Amino acid sequence: MTSQRDQDPTTPFYDNPTGGWGSLKGVLGQAHQDGIRLGVLDTLRRQNKPGGHMCTSCAWAKPPSPHLAEFCENGAKATIWDLTAARCTPDFFARHTVTELLSWPDHDLEAVGRLTHPMRYDPASDRYVEATWDQAFSAIGARLQSLDRKSVVFYASGRASLETSYLWALLARLYGNNNLPDSSNMCHETTSVALKQKIGAPVGTCVLEDFEHCDLLLFFGQNTGSNSPRFLHPLQQAVRRGCKIVTFNPIRERGLVEFINPQSPAEMLTGRSTPISDIYLQLRPGGDIAAIAGICKHLFAMDAVDRDFIDRHGHDFDAFRAWTDAQPWDGIEAASGLMQADLIEVAELYARSERCIGVYGMGLTQHVHGADSVGMLVNLLLLRGNLGKPGAGICPVRGHSNVQGQRTVGISEKPELVPLDKLARMFGFDPPQDKGTTTVEAVQGVLDGTITGFVSLGGNFARAIPDLARVEPAWKNLALNVQIATKLNRSHLLVGRESWLLPCLVRAERDEQASGPQAVSMEDSLSHIHGSMGRRTPASRHLLSEPAIVAGIAKAALPPNPNVTWDEWIADYSRIRDLIAETYPEEFADFNARLFQPGGFYKGNSARRRVWKTDSGRAEFTVPPGLSALGVQPAKGAFTLITIRSNDQFNTTVYGYHDRLRGLEGDRMIVLVSRSDMFQAGLVEGQRVALSSAIEDGEIRRVEGFSIVPYDLPPGCIAAYYPEANPLVPLNYHDLASKTPAYKGAPVRIEP
Known part of the structure; x- marks a missing residue:
């Protein structure tokens, strides 16, 4: 069994801190491939700052008082990748068939550069050929009108803005369905479901200030160094003021081992790093339930629980206690892969803590019993009252820059999560009431033929899904495949009977509409809303913004509606934000006035106020079905x-x-x-x-x-x-x- 120990020196590993010169070299290496251009440098200078451009990479919070460089290595790579000088033109497609391009690696497809023109797939030549926007919208609209309304999926990648996302969800419902899966279905939908059931709020309860007051951080399955490196700044500050950090992860990830701040001349020159994790436990995959059970078991043995909080706010505590007491230590050790002594050490550290934050990523969510793993972390925090007080809480770290925000403004396959009655009054129609498709259900529909149309707002859906080798051949049976994108990827090459490739602006580019330059907005992992203004010259004069493309499809596919004024909304995105504020007044009051508030404006969280919007009206203790989150234990030799x-x-x-x-x-x-x-x-x-x-x-x-x-x-x-x-x-x-x-x-x- 593994336990707390040093890196195995006989296997490959990175023997340097996260950040430091390695991070700087990583950014310069990416920039060197495309040439270091002043426009890119100016965008990076403004990135994640009030009034600037919000990174299209991760969704980590943007502080009100930003650092000189408020971007990380991967954020810089994302911006350089978006603003490449390379172009994927109609001439490129004239030289390469779709069949040939299917053999190219993912990296090589995107490295061709930015898409420049609307393109239609031509089956006779097996090539994409140039089209006009009018041709594209007219043909797509006609095809959508001919299909069964329930057989079309409107998928959204997590980088689309709040404005685009609101229009996208409205388009789907005006069309006649709630088939609105998004990239959250493949990563943190487990969070949305589990936290909604357990604490009555579908997102984390923490804000950035909590990391200034916590005295213990528990990390589960989250690779900060690669997936959200700007998070390392508050972690470093927390460590320096005495906060303890414990990490549970099968792999020793360098971001949670040590860090050198690339913006500190003293650290860069001396090589003096900050150790991040005080304890690093390499547990088995799916072993988080067992590890947390062991911590809870020792807390009960010490009588180190907050009974006053539990009595006032908890529900079903006795059932959870009975289950935990019944778990034998040998079973906990076997399922977690950790030693009893290590879990006792963590429990005693937690018992001495006053303000603890539980942080997690997809190592917790992407399991058959992932929701039970999230529920166990909620149990652990509830035991000592670490929900709903400053410096404490639960913190799922999201991936895409607006994947959380898309759900906030209506991209959801679950009609009960959307104010459909309000949409009905605002836009004068009868919204569909039946449940739409999740990602898994959409893929199953592609396989069995019940899905005949697929319209994708960004992303690389066909490459991100499970079982993709089995699914790929079925894409050719689609009547319609529409892909809104910035660069070429494999999803664009799995053509149906009719396929369209619609190129859009990236967030860093200037979005000029009838009323002038437009701003968009997004929500970060900590539920703050940020405005973003692009300034770079678009990669092609033939590009449209995402909102304009959504409106173009909608006008061609839907009957006229005097309450649905697509052209007015596209002329001035502030009108879309007014619609969002009208639909969600509690979260978005005075949206336009607060758009560029430093640090973003907080949309609020009921659980943070200890208002539990659950069936019982209390925070729920839950009992998992077993000690492992795995659905199937590996057979002998597997x-x-x-x-x-x-x-x-x-x-x-x-x-x-x-x-x-x-x-x-x-x-x-x-x-x-x-x-x-x-x-x-x-x-x-x-x-x-x-x-x-x-x-x-x-x-x-x-x-x-x-x-x-x-x-x-x-x-x-x-x-x-x-x-x-x-x-x-x-x-x-x-x-x-x-x-x-x-x-x-x-x-x-x-x-x-």
């Missing part, structure tokens, strides 16, 4: 697969082949295996292998071409990159409550 992202990647976008923070370089078709597991399985470093799914459901899922790399991992656990390993995860292997794919705990076999 392993538990974790899919991971490199620090040269954001979701499906691969910037390059340098996973610096793990000491890996040059190849994404690798599988990480511990030395002990390699020995027991008879594997050798560099050996070429295939991975196959160990779930017996009649389907063959196999990916060849991986090479073995020894790595510091818990026994029985292996890791491979997302999305390359996605075909190994069955579509029906997902969180039971939210249908989020179980990318962090799928059973697989290694086949030499």
Whole structure:
């Protein structure tokens, strides 16, 4: 069993702090590929600052008093990637068939550059050919009118603005369905479902100021160094004032080990780093439930719970206590992969804490029992009253820059979460009342033919989904595939009977409409709303903004409605914000007046006020079905697969082949295996292998071409990159409550 220990020196690892010169070199390396241009530097200077451009990468909070450079390595890469000088023109498509492009790697497709013209797929030549916007909207509108309203999906990637997202959701409902899956379905939908049930609010309760007052941070399955590096600034400050940090994660991620602030000349010159985690425990995948159970078990043994808080605010406490008391320590150790002594040490640290924040990422959410894992973290925080007070709370760290905000303004397949009665009065129509499709259900619909139209607002849906090798052949059966995008990706090449590629502005570019330059907005992980103003010259004069494209499709596909004035809304986005404020007055009152408030304006959170909007009117203690979050325990000879992202990647976008923070370089078709597991399985470093799914459901899922790399991992656990390993995860292997794919705990076999 693994426990608190140092890095295994016999396997690859990055022997330097996160940040520092390595981060600076990473940014310069990306800039060098495209040339360092003044426009990019000016955008970075304004990035994540009041009145500036909000990063299209992660959703971490933007402070009211920003640093000189309020961007991280990956945020800079995202901006450089968006503002590339390379162009993907009609001439490029004239030179390459879609069949040929399907063989290109993900990185190479996006590296062609920015899309410049609307494009229509021509089956006769197997190529995309140039079209006008009028042709595109007219054809798409006619096709949408011909399809069964319930058979069309309106998917949204998490980077679209609040203004675009509001119009997108309205388009779908005016069209006649709630088929509004978004990228949250593949990552943090588990959070939205679990927190709504447990504390009555679907998002985290923390604000940035809480990190100035907490004395303990518990991290579960969140890779700060790669996924939200700006978070390292408040973590460093917290450590320096005495806050303790405990990390639970199967992989030793450098961002939670040590950090050098690239904006500190003294740290850069001396190489003096700040240790981040006081305790780092490499638990088994899916072992978080057991680890938290062990902490709770010792808290009960010490009688170190806040009974006054529990009596006033908790529900079903006795059932949770009885379940915890009944769990044997040997079962907890086996399921978590951790030693009893280590969990007791954490429990005693927690018992001495006055203000604790629980932070987590997809290591908690992407499991079959992910919602139960989130519920266990809620249980742990409730035991000592760490919800609804300054310096304490629960903090899910979201990915895409506005994935949380899209749900806030109506992108949801669940009609009960949207004020449909208000939309009916505002726009004079009868909104659909039936539940729409989640991502998993949309993919199932593509497979079985019940989905005939797919309209995508950004993203690379076909590459992000599970079971993708089984699903890809079915895309050709779609009657319509529409992709709104900035760069070419694989989803654009899985053409249906009619396919369109519609190029849009990036957030950093100037959005000029009839009333002048336009601003957009987004919501960060801590529920603050920020305005964003782009200033760069658009990559092509043929580009439209996302709101304008949504309006163009809507006007062509929907009958006229005097209450739905698309042209007026596109002429002045402040009118869209007025609609948002009218629809959601509690969260968005005085939206336009507060758009550029430093640090963003807080939309509020009932659980933060200890108002529990649950069925019982109290915060819910819950009992998990078992000690493991895995849906299937690996059979003899099988392993538990974790899919991971490199620090040269954001979701499906691969910037390059340098996973610096793990000491890996040059190849994404690798599988990480511990030395002990390699020995027991008879594997050798560099050996070429295939991975196959160990779930017996009649389907063959196999990916060849991986090479073995020894790595510091818990026994029985292996890791491979997302999305390359996605075909190994069955579509029906997902969180039971939210249908989020179980990318962090799928059973697989290694086949030499």
